[in-house]
Amino acid sequence: MEKIRTPFYLYDMELLAESVSEMVRLSAQYGISAHYAVKANAEDRILRYIASKGLGADCVSGNEVLTALASGFPPEKIVFAGVGKTDEEIETAVGNGIFSMNCESLPEIEVIDGIAGRMGKKAGIMVRINPNIDAHTHKYITTGLEENKFGVSEHEFDALIELLGRCRWIDFKGLHFHIGSQILDVHDVFSLECRRACEIVSYFEERGLKVENIDLGGGLGIDYHDPDGHPVPDFGLWVRTIAEGMGKCGDRRISIEPGRSLVGQCGSLITRVLYVKHGVDKTFLITDAGMNDLIRPALYGAYHKVENISAEARNVKEYKKYDVVGPVCESSDVWGEGRELPETERGDLLAIRSAGAYGQVMASRYNLRTLAGTYYMDELN
Ligand code: LLP
Numbered sequence: 510m511e512k513i514r515t516p517f518y519l520y521d522m523e524l525l526a527e528s529v530s531e532m533v534r535l536s537a538q539y540g541i542s543a544h545y546a547v548k549a550n551a552e553d554r555i556l557r558y559i560a561s562k563g564l565g566a567d568c569v570s571g572n573e574v575l576t577a578l579a580s581g582f583p584p585e586k587i588v589f590a591g592v593g594k595t596d597e598e599i600e601t602a603v604g605n606g607i608f609s610m611n612c613e614s615l616p617e618i619e620v621i622d623g624i625a626g627r628m629g630k631k632a633g634i635m636v637r638i639n640p641n642i643d644a645h646t647h648k649y650i651t652t653g654l655e656e657n658k659f660g661v662s663e664h665e666f667d668a669l670i671e672l673l674g675r676c677r678w679i680d681f682k683g684l685h686f687h688i689g690s691q692i693l694d695v696h697d698v699f700s701l702e703c704r705r706a707c708e709i710v711s712y713f714e715e716r717g718l719k720v721e722n723i724d725l726g727g728g729l730g731i732d733y734h735d736p737d738g739h740p741v742p743d744f745g746l747w748v749r750t751i752a753e754g755m756g757k758c759g760d761r762r763i764s765i766e767p768g769r770s771l772v773g774q775c776g777s778l779i780t781r782v783l784y785v786k787h788g789v790d791k792t793f794l795i796t797d798a799g800m801n802d803l804i805r806p807a808l809y810g811a812y813h814k815v816e817n818i819s820a821e822a823r824n825v826k827e828y829k830k831y832d833v834v835g836p837v838c839e840s841s842d843v844w845g846e847g848r849e850l851p852e853t854e855r856g857d858l859l860a861i862r863s864a865g866a867y868g869q870v871m872a873s874r875y876n877l878r879t880l881a882g883t884y885y886m887d888e889l890n
Pocket residue numbers: 546548549567590650687689690691726727728729766767768769770805809866867
């Protein structure tokens with residue numbers, strides 16, 4: 510590891526296998542199918558592994574749909590959400606016969622109907638509903654409140670039923686919900702989501718629209734503070750809560766869309782300390798990874814645990830407080846303030862933990878920096 514050019518993402522496929530097998534076991538037990546949210550991490554080996562274990566894919570762009578297909582996800586297990594699908598992306602979805610486009614507005618359904626008609630091929634859709642629920646999470650990653658841009662809100666339900674009645678090229682499959690991400694209040698928030706989903710399903714069915722599939726989205730949170738204490742999140746609590754909640758809603762096909770919970774703990778960003786800089790009251794560790802490599806702390810104020818893996822190997826006993834910062838020309842390029850770490854030297858390797866989800870996929874070349882590479886633990890031994 511010492512010789513690899515830093516920074517780089519390091520993935521633990523054994524942990525991914527544990528998470529996926531737990532998800533597969535529980536979803537089989539409760540009769541719920543899982544579509545992996547590709548947006549969380551789209552590395553080739555990760556996608557191929559998840560596809561090989563029989564999960565479906567939840568995509569949010571035409572390129573994600575094409576990548577999912579190339580990685581081995583069958584079209585009948587692919588769903589495609591997103592508020593702004595282009596005509597080209599809709600053609601990709603219809604042309605490849607994916608299970609469903611999860612539609613987010615009435616005008617989008619009309620456009621899909623027109624395109625599918627021109628292509629002479631029916632388009633499977635689910636309609637994403639905005640259930641107006643507070644997911645008790647960061648405001649940038651809550652998506653189920655009425656003032657969010659996502660999904661169709663209650664005031665449009667009657668117009669939606671009328672529209673679906675006249676779209677000849679639409680194959681209506683059901684309803685889609687996704688209320689937010691990094692949800693830790695699992696039982697309360699997902700029970701509420703199920704209650705709202707059941708009420709909304711009854712509203713549609715009383716008006717003659719059969720709802721066969723209900724997709725409840727993703728959102729299960731992970732433990733950023735103690736990644737080794739909770740490497741595999743409590744999928745059981747999530748899946749049981751959903752099975753119980755939807756049990757009251759008749760016999761239907763239920764699916765979920767885990768992203769972060771499957772891949773989040775499987776990845777770390779490995780970075781080297783370039784300088785130990787002594788300020789007036791603080792000591793800074795300046796790393797060669799920056800917010801362009803992992804934007805979550807700068808964008809959401811997100812916490813990621815930082816570990817000094819070289820000092821662990823040196824068996825350093827003395828701890829000090831450091832502000833760990835990146836090299837990018839922005840004051841928000843900070844990994845953590847006042848972090849207690851073993852006494853650190855120039856050249857030490859740090860691991861920024863829980864970076865497997867929304868890490869590498871959100872990287873940019875800001876400051877024209879080189880993108881971090883990808884390595885897997887089993888390749889390093
Ligand atoms: N389904 C839909 C429709 C979604 O929009 C998302 C995530 C998921 C599933 C997967 O959610 P998960 O299980 O990963 O919570 N960049 C942010 C997270 C954005 C989430 C966007 N949607 C972050 O770094 O926290």
